[in-house]
Amino acid sequence: MVVFVCLGCGLIFLWFILRFGLAFGLWLCLDYVDVVLLFHLFDYGFVAGILVSVALGILFPVILAGFDVLPLAAAALFSHATLVLLKCENLNFELWARSGLIYTSLHNGNCRHSSGAQKLPRPGRGGFQAHGLTEEEARVRAIAEIVNSMVELSRKNQTVDLNAIKSAACRKYGLARAPKLVEMIAALPESDRESLLPKLRAKPVRTASGIAVVAVMSKPHRCPHIATTGNICAYCPGGPDSDFEYSTQSYTGYEPTSMRAIRARYNPYVQARSRIDQLKRLGHSVDKVEFILMGGTFMSLPADYRDYFFRNLHDALSGHTSANVEEAVAYSEHSAVKCIGMTIETRPDYCLGPHLRQMLSYGCTRLEIGVQSTYEDVARDTNRGHTVAAVADCFCLAKDAGFKVVAHMMPDLPNVGVERDLESFKEFFESPLFRADGLKIYPTLVIRGTGLMSFGKLAGTNNFSYLLCRYRNYPPEQLVDIVARILAMVPPWTRVYRVQRDIPMPLVTSGVEKGNLRELALARMDDLGLKCRDVRTREAGIQDIHHKIKPEEVELVRRDYTANEGWETFLSYEDTHQDILVGLLRLRKCGRNTTCPELMGKCSIVRELHVYGTAVPVHGRDADKLQHQGYGTLLMEEAERIAGREHRSTKIAVISGVGTRHYYRKLGYELEGPYMVKSLV
Incomplete structure (x- = not known):
């Protein structure tokens, strides 16, 4: 009797489990259908989405209730309501974004704030439908008219006003979005390409120095001095252990170069090839290319990865698939696209004799070395991991090997102040221990996840924590004034490559508030009666673009x-x-x-x-x-x-x-x- 009772209870329990399992599986399937239908039907209109939402909200719980599993029916109703709310919230965000209050670009990862919506060309009467055309056909005709107008004006030696020509074509065909420069460049006839290309070339300053600079990035890796100091520099964002997980050390992953590298999965060949093709489509000459290798201390990576990286960079120019670096360099030497130089970012402690010899074998000609400050106490307090004396030794070794040396310097570091900042740069330019060939000025930024933002996570003395507690950036106007005075000190043999980091402003908690710091500093120099005489400011190509003047008596x-x-x-x-x-x-x-x-x-x-x-x-x-x-x-x-x-x-x-x-x-x-x-x- 006991056996039959146990057997009956077991069968009842098994039936309950099977019914619940079938109902649970059906719930998962219905939930998936719910997601697909709901999110796609909303795209056909808000009313259609609401009607289907109500129907699904009634149908799915009823089906599940038929299995007498009321908890699952309630769960289906709850999940459906959640999906509807999420989709409506998404629609609200899209409407808000399109209103012009905020525009989020998924292509470049930046957030650009503006006071109003982008002004579009006024559509012509009836739009492209009135011409019996699709939007794509209207775009093709508009591009053809723009190019023909430019050719006609150019042959008559008349002024070519590209914006006026584009606006007229867009109004005629009712185009809400103007044709891209790439599309117009591709449509230029070969006979007039040379004369019209400068008028269409995007950002001509990119090749104003006579070369096309191609920045590439190595895979994310930890900074080598973590092993000796226990942590990275206090101001450094990025890296595998940071809030920006898929970024390289000292980068956030939202810089243009970082995003190109992420899209290419940090493949050096894809990075180089795609960037060269992009510059070519934008109207730039890519016969002479200079690579800049970014992404932390490259020479701390394993030798086989370094060889792989440079082999692929050279192969990207020659089109050859090489077995080793020596073969890649040999083919690159005869390539139609010439590699005129390579730059590596490194630290003073990874710029010693053996490192220099290896970099020479890769074809490297210039080094970018992180100095940041000429004060030993600042280097120590910010957990730099090397001494200032090591910087001077590194400069000497690098120059004796023939390398051009570019230093990274950071004004506005903790425990410095205005007077010490200016004295630091004065020493940098005048002392024979430094006197680098180039300079990148990177004012200190406070970014989430860094030691300056969350000092409690840093290993260090109580004095260091106290130092960071009381750290405040310079006010914006004061920073502009300091950078202006620094630029006035630059000797005529030094080139200032950059005046601020290429980090999107929304990621910056405090620090530089404007993206045109160099322009503001130069304007401030004019107010003070000062002049910047660095190499870049005086270059013939830059002078031609900015001031329309050319050299006469050379x-x-x-x-x-x-x-x-x-x-x-x-x-x-x-x-x-x-x-x-x-x-x-x-x-x-x-x-x-x-x-x-x-x-x-x-x-x-x-x-x-x-x-x-x-x-x-x-x-x-x-x-x-x-x-x-x-x-x-x-x-x-x-x-x-x-x-x-x-x-x-x-x-x-x-x-x-x-x-x-x-x-x-x-x-x-x-x-x-x-x-x-x-x-x-």
Whole structure:
């Protein structure tokens, strides 16, 4: 009897489990159908979405109630109501976004605030439907009319007002969105392409220095000094352990370069190839490319990954699939797209002799080194992980190996103040221990997840925590004034590459509040009667774009100075009356501490040769442009004269980009190791 009772209870329990399981599975299926139908039908209209929502809200619980599983019926009703609320909230956000109060770009990850909606061209009478066209057909016709109008005006030597032509075409065909520059550039006829391309080229300043800069990023990895100091720098965002998980160290993942890298899954070949193609579509010359490798301390990564990365960068130019770095460099040397230089971001403790030799083998010609401050106490308090003395030693080694050196400096760090900030930059420009060739000024930003934002997570002394507790950024106007005074100190042989980080403003808790800090600082310099004479400000291409002036009376100018235990000579061709720089050459008498066997003995080295102006293809020539007019050859001849007669050198070497070696061969140089070398005896 007991057996039958147990068997009956077991069957009842099994039936209950099976019924509940079937009902639960049906609930999951219905919930999935609910999600799909609800979210898609709302796209066909709000009324249709509401009607279907009510029908599904009644149907699904009734079906489940038929299984006598009331809790699941209630759960289905609750989940359905939640989905409706979420979808309505999404619709509300979209309506709010389209109203112009806030525009969120999913393509570039930035949030841009504006006071009103974007003003669109007024549609023509009847729009494109009145012409019997689809929107795509109307767009094609509008592009054709725009290009034809530009060609006609150009051939008549009349002024081409691109905005007026675009607006007229958009009104005629009722287009709410104007055609893109890429579409118009693609439609240009070959016969008029050369004359019209400058009027359509997007952001012409990108190739105003004569080269196309392509920034790429290595995969996310931890900063190496975590192992010795226990944490990253107090101001550093990004990295695998940060709030921005999929970003590299010191980047948030929302910078343009970071987002391109993420889209490419940090594949170097895809990053390089896609960016070069993008610049080409935007109307830029990509015959001469300079790579900038960003993303933390690259030389701390494993050797096999470093080889893989540079092999793919060179292969992206040549189109060849190489087995190793040496093969990739050999093919890149003969590529149609020339690699004129490579830049690596690194730290002073990863810029020693062995590191320099490896970077030379990759084709690297310039280093960006994080200095941040010339004060030992500031480096210690911000958990920098190296000394200022290490910076001076690193500069000396790098310059003796021929590298151009660009320093990153940060005003507004904790426990500094205005006077110490200005004294720090004065020492940086005047002391022979520093005197870098280039500079990036990065005012301190407080970003979520950093030590400056959440000091409690940092390992350190109580004094350090107290220091961060009382940290406050400079007021915006004061920061502009400080940057203006810093720019006034810059010597004429130093190039200021950047004046602020490329981090979207919505991610910044405090610090720089405007995205045009350089422009504001230059305006402040005008108010103070100061002048910025750095290389970038005086470049011929930049002067042509910003002020529409060109050099007229060009002459050779020589400046000598000592830096990092070496004799530096800065040669340049300039229009001294208008203060326009045409080309430059950096010559150094190698010191006794050089670690490169090719440079030992009586040797001088050319660390940089650059002729400015809009980029001209390698085998091309344009009488209206400065490149390929002989300035580079004249600078090399003067450098050889100084090296032989004044330095008493027996040979001269050039740290050359892989793609420029053919140029130096024409001048009598031969490849010796990573350098192009010529005997002077």
